[in-house]
Amino acid sequence: MNPIQEYFYRIEEPARSTLLFLRKKILESDQENITETLSFGLPFFKYKKKMLCYLYYSKKHKKHYISFYHGDRLDAPELMQEGRKKFKILLIDMEEDLPVPFILELINEVKKLIRA
Template sequence: MNPIQEYFFRIDEPERSTLLFLRKKILESDTENITETLSFGLPFFKFKKKMLCYFYYSKKHKKHYISFYHGDRLDYPELLSEGRKKFKILLIDIDEDLPLEFILRIINEIKQYIRT
């Protein structure tokens, strides 16, 4: 198992399946330019080798989240900054439908801010 697979293997169900589904959709949204790496022990997604977003777990909220780089430039009430300067997070509620279209729209918006 590679380190990225190990990260997901340590997550319990149903969170694991939800994050793996989201991971797949993010990678499929731009197969030429979005890549995945493991940085700081977390799965990071990069757009043309520049930071885009990553997954993590909030102990405060007791939920997994996706954190968006350049989130400081986004104005959506669903995104939380919680003192972060460049990132905003979207909490993933396993008991609700995954806002996939919203997440992919944010990713496309962030791509516009990344200088390549």
């Protein structure tokens, strides 16, 4: 297994399946320009080699989250900044359906900010 796969397989179910599904949706949303790397021990998604978002776990909230670069410029009440300068996070509730269209919309917004 490569290091990215190892990251996901250390996570307990049902979170693992949820995060793998989210990973797949993010990568499929723009197969030509979105790539995945392991940075700081976390799965990072990049758009044309520039930071887009990453997945992590919040010990404070006891939930996984997706963190969006340029989050400081995103206007969505569902996102939390919590002292971060450039990122905002969206907590993922494993008991509810993933808001995939909303997440992909945020990713498209970040892509526009990267292109600008």
